[in-house]
Amino acid sequence: MAHTLTQAREWNATLKSARPELVALFVGGTSGIGRSTAIKLASSIARPTVYIVGRNETAGAQVVEEMKAANQNGSYSFIAADVSDLRNVDTVCQKLKSNIKALDLLFLSCGGFTFSKQETDAKIDVNHILRYYSRMRFIYNLLPSLEAAQSPRVVSILAGGKETKIQEDNLDLQKEFSLSTSNGYPATMTSLVFEVLASEHPSISFLHVFPGVVATPMMKKSMGSVVGSILSFLTIPISISMSKSGEWNTFLATSAEYPAKNASTGEYPGYYLLNYNGNDATNKALMEQLRKEGFPNTVWKHTLATFDRICA
Incomplete structure (x- = not known):
């Protein structure tokens, strides 16, 4: 169901006592x-432990300082890595697993918009890597750490509910690359694989979220300062501030309304395709068609084969 921002804030205000x-x-x-x-x-949990992964060490240090300012009772760390290389993802995961016993939340938001193809050494577009393969590699590597937590959750910020028809021979976008496929394929593949993972790992809940139009620096980074500035200005009437987006996503990352498949209170799907406000965004007809065509397992098998090719 859809929630108001007031409801999200009220929930977040309970976290210090409900989930310290x-x-x-x-x-x-x-x-x-x-x-x-x-x-x-960081400001909502009494004693949080937060790890930030990114390429920019200066920006990473700034985030750590902001979290410390928001809550001095937490532990905050930055790990510098270019996660467009899946081998770097493996290194980060090994480092993390050596420092923690369990992982409660894996929050994935790397990548941006793109108009042109830029291949990595793995012969896959860098943004497709960031928005799909890299995120799935983090999930795959950290499944044991997530399963060791009491109420673990994976949140992928991308385009839940914006799925499209896909072709089995174009999952890596080698056959056809366009603005449409570069955005539709990672979104669709994420939703399909979350269905598989929720079934195979029923103690973890998986959320694929469309965040709305958020006023972030991403447009300028992805489209250039001139075009990005114009588009940022034009979307002001419908955009969500970063502060409000943080409120919404903290709610989604912790709310009891999106339980894992084996939650003790009943049987649940364990995966959720959501709008920024928590409303179900599932395109039921399209997802059922993709399911009948066997795409959930097809995409997951392709993903594992890609991991083997790149990381072996």
Whole structure:
């Protein structure tokens, strides 16, 4: 169901007593949605442990300082890494697992918009790596740490509910790359794989969230300062501030309304395709069609094969 911002804030205000400790990893947390959510979460939990992963060490240090200012009772760390290389993802995960016993929250928001293809050494577009393969590699590596937590959750900020039809021979976007496919494929693949993972790992809840139009620096970074500035100005009437986005995402990351599949209170799907306000965004007809065509397992098998090719 949809929630108001007031309801989200009221929930967040209960967290210090209801959930005094929480261990979280933010991938893409040095700017934009990840940054605002990390800071809000740090201020909402009594004794949080927060790890931030990103490329920019200066920005990472600034986020750590902002979290300390928001709550001096937490533990905050920055891990510098270029996660467009899946081997770097493996290194980060090994480092994290050596420092924690369990992971309560994995929050993924790396990547941005793109108009042109830029291939990595793995022969896959860098943004497709960031928005899909890198995120899935983090999940895959950290499943044991998540399963060791009491109420673990994975949140991927991308385009829940914005799925499209896909082709099995274009999952890596080698056959066809366009603005439409580069945005639709990672969103669709995420939703399909979350269905598989929720079934195979029923103690973890998986949220794929469309964050709305958020006033972040992403447009300028992705489209250039001139075009990005114009688009940022034009979207002001419908945009959500980063502060409000942080409130919403802290709510989604912790709310009891999105339980894992095996929650003791009943049987749940364990995966959720949501708008920024928590409203169900599932395109039921399209998802059912993709399910009948076997795409959930097809996409997951492709993902594992890609991991083997790149990381072996």
